[in-house]
Amino acid sequence: MSLVEEFKACRHKTLQIFKDIDRETLCYQADPNFSPVGWHLGHIAYIESLWLLESSGGLPCLFPHYRQLFAADSLPKSQRCNLPDLGEIYNYLEVVRKQVFQYLETVNLKSDIKLCYFIIQHESQHYETICSVLEIIKQQKNYQPQLTSGNYSSLNNELVEIAASKFLMGNNSTYAMDNESPTITIHLDTYWIDKYPVTCSQYRKFIEFGGYNNPKYWSKSGWQWRQKINIQQPLYWQNNIALNNHPVSGVSYYEAQAYACFIGKRLPTEAEWEKAASWNIENNSCQIYLWGDQENTRYYNYNNHIGTTTVVDSYPLGQSAYGLFDTLGNVWEWTDSWFCSYKGFKYHPSKEYSQVYFNNQYHVLKGGSWASTHWILRPSFRNWYHPETRQVRIGFRCAVS
Numbered sequence: 263m264s265l266v267e268e269f270k271a272c273r274h275k276t277l278q279i280f281k282d283i284d285r286e287t288l289c290y291q292a293d294p295n296f297s298p299v300g301w302h303l304g305h306i307a308y309i310e311s312l313w314l315l316e317s318s319g320g321l322p323c324l325f326p327h328y329r330q331l332f333a334a335d336s337l338p339k340s341q342r343c344n345l346p347d348l349g350e351i352y353n354y355l356e357v358v359r360k361q362v363f364q365y366l367e368t369v370n371l372k373s374d375i376k377l378c379y380f381i382i383q384h385e386s387q388h389y390e391t392i393c394s395v396l397e398i399i400k401q402q403k404n405y406q407p408q409l410t411s412g413n414y415s416s417l418n419n420e421l422v423e424i425a426a427s428k429f430l431m432g433n434n435s436t437y438a439m440d441n442e443s444p445t446i447t448i449h450l451d452t453y454w455i456d457k458y459p460v461t462c463s464q465y466r467k468f469i470e471f472g473g474y475n476n477p478k479y480w481s482k483s484g485w486q487w488r489q490k491i492n493i494q495q496p497l498y499w500q501n502n503i504a505l506n507n508h509p510v511s512g513v514s515y516y517e518a519q520a521y522a523c524f525i526g527k528r529l530p531t532e533a534e535w536e537k538a539a540s541w542n543i544e545n546n547s548c549q550i551y552l553w554g555d556q557e558n559t560r561y562y563n564y565n566n567h568i569g570t571t572t573v574v575d576s577y578p579l580g581q582s583a584y585g586l587f588d589t590l591g592n593v594w595e596w597t598d599s600w601f602c603s604y605k606g607f608k609y610h611p612s613k614e615y616s617q618v619y620f621n622n623q624y625h626v627l628k629g630g631s632w633a634s635t636h637w638i639l640r641p642s643f644r645n646w647y648h649p650e651t652r653q654v655r656i657g658f659r660c661a662v663s
Contacts, residue, residue: 265371265378266363268637272382273359275565275635276306276389279396280348289343292398293653299395300351301332301342302388307355308332310362310381313611318374319365325354335614377611379437379637386635387645393566393633394654401498416463417507417575421454421662422538422584429541430548431533432604433642441616442642444606448533455530455538456659458574458587459509459595460521462499468521469495479523484516487650497652507573509593509657515625515649518596518658527660532599532626532644534661539582539589539629540641549583550640562591563632564639571632571655586659590639593657594627601626601646619646631655 263271280288280303288300297305308328315321323329330336331345345351371378432438432445468474474494477485497512513521515529522528530538540548561580563572574588582589589595601624609617624646630639632655647654 265375266366268382269359269362269378272385272389272635272637273355276303276385276392277352279389279392279566283348285348287396287399288348289345290399291340291343292395292402294340295651295653296391296395296398297339297342298345299392300345300348302392302395304328304332304345304351304354305334306385306388307351307358309384311358313377314362314374314381315358315365317611318377319369321361321365324357324361328354376436380439380611380615383437383439383637386637389635390631390633390638397498397655398653415506417458417461419456419458419461419464422457422586423452423454424450424534424538424584425543426450426452427543429537431536431642433548433640435550437637438642439616439644440608440610441601441603441644443608444604446604446606448537450533450537451663453530453534453661453663455534455586455661456527457585459593459657459659460518461507461574462510463503463506464525465496465510465513465521466501468524469499471524473520473524479520480516481519483649484519487514487516488520491650498655507575508571509574509588511571511593511655511657512652513596513656513658514652515596515647517652518656519598522658522660525660527662529596529598529658530661532597532628535589535595535597535628535659536641538584538586542583544583548641562588562639564591564630564634565636566633568632589629589641591630591634592632593629593655594631594645595629596656596658597626597628599626600624601644623648625649627656 283299289298291298311324316323331342366374428447428449430445431448433442434445473479474488480488496510496517499512519529542549562577571592574592577588580590581587600622602620603617609615627645627647628641630643
């Protein structure tokens, strides 16, 4: 697929989700931590214009009156609801994209290729955020997702041994985001990690045994958060045996950490998670995808093609070299690592994408979800959220030293 075709395919995916959206949904702020879906659509055009046309191409801003509305560092999220009509936002996207294609015809793509992939992946990230906001709206309306079939008896989530060795962490490729680079060699001692993400059946035991009401399982900050919001279950929880072997989702870092303590385990570090997901000990190399280096839709639940989670053993062809299931797609997974830079980090295209978040306030998430597109679905990709975040389809797996 050519770069232009990738631009078009990514945009087609984004616009498909808006085909039945009404004005109320377009402008509705479903959660104080998230902007309305219409804002995300306009922001996609804003970033594409800012970095490809203005910063790289030296061209004037096509829609200066949108700068304040659609810049990420301008209006508070609560003031992003007064949006243009969907047709006007579509026009914004189309005009910017037309000039982008004209610009790309006049430059040496080798010099701008990394920036182009940044733009595509930036749109992919906002596509997934849009999916998350629409999920929040459905949840507020007590929407019941269609469930995939499966065995309702509980899976045995055995531990997989990851023997001590060095491995190469990160990604230096053209399409890697700045926070994935440069690659670093890390030695990890032997550890064990769950074969599957924690399932609803397993997490139900934590609920039923009073885990939400027992401070001994929670960190100090986690218990303070738990008392403040007074919750008794994950955000998207349904006490339904049909979900037994689906990954639990809608959990904060604090909830994941408390569950791990409850069963005598812990959350894996980012390095532990990435090694278990990507390292091939036989040839001492990282695999971009679990099955090798070629993307294949038969191997994982992604791209919103099902629209919900699936049972955690649905994709046996997608096992990592160590035998882990579901490390790509289905649900994001919390790690116990703060989002920080690798040694030798250089920001691209600006400090505002990653560097401003290197402040020990965000935990790293790995693996992607059922709404992630293949442009960001790789073991080295790093997502990050505040530890109290539970509105996103986030789950986890546990580890033992």
